[in-house]
Amino acid sequence: MVADDLRFVIKSCVGEDNVIEMTPNKSNNYCCGGGGGFLQSGFTDARRQYGKTKFNQIMETGADYVVTGCHNCHAQVHDIGHHFGAHYNTVHIWTLICLSLGILGPNERAYLGDDLRDVDVFHPETALY
């Protein structure tokens, strides 16, 4: 099952103890509200109200990082975090994989928080910012 495969990858990157599941999860999880065209529909208030369910779920975990599966989810989870005043970071799985392999350059870290931005930087001399 692909959900378990992805959990295996994330646990391998950050360590089993650092992975916190949301409740409910997998097929029983709540949609973040970015999909189905909602992000482009113009119904911004409704989209954020929808996203509050996911936001509450994220806050319950107390996690510092949320891994999202696609661009729609990334944009929505990032937006509701900002909108509702949380401080979690929203990342793609490729960022975690490359960080854990020590091959994540300084310009590939747009979504890492301050705690990880300077950790194990690959070719730090190429930093543009």
Next chain:
Amino acid sequence: MSESTIKIKGKKESTFLDKAKGIVPEGGNLNLCLTCGACASGCPATGLEDMDPRKFLRMVCMGLDEQAVKSPWVWMCTMCQRCIYVCPMKIDIPQLVFNARAEWPREERPSGIMKSCDMALRNDSNSAMGTAPDDFVFVVEDVLAEYQESQPEFKDMQAPVDKEGAFFFLNQNSREPVTEPDEMVPLWKILHLAGVDWTYGSKGWAAENYCLFLADNQCWERVTRVSANQADELGCKVFLNTE
């Protein structure tokens, strides 16, 4: 949950329901609702526009086509399918929502979704941002050359476009090449280190499909076929959708 009571004024034939049943696979089990509310209780869209999945389905079953189909709520359900997952009768409410969207005159559908669809129809990229194939190829080649040089451990890394016979055909959300090209690189690195045989297509490279969300069947099929045809022309074995 709804605060107002639905009043039924006499008998009315549900033309929308009959139509939907003809389109939805297996009829979508649309007549089998036990009214248990499992769908509504776990739906993040419950309460928006004074609507929820159970109410929507009941209204359609009772022939209140106009009120149900025309509710802006059909654009607020993301069709995530959790309601099917928890439904004891496996009723396909999301498909009903999709078909309700398709009932709207095209020009009355949310303009942001419509414009993103129209952008994708402008050229063979399929990009909701209207980016042309040449621009995509230029960005990929430019970013790749920059990283091959600045990170010599990856001097042999490739980001192929239109590579004949590649095993995987990979697509890419437009936002990366257009607004944050450095975000493409970590994925390339992983594919390189894993020895994966992959390619982008100059045609159909964009992963997003707003024509699908617009419920514009003709256009979303067209967009999808551009990608599928390109993967076929190149002889790729597996289509990898990253969106």
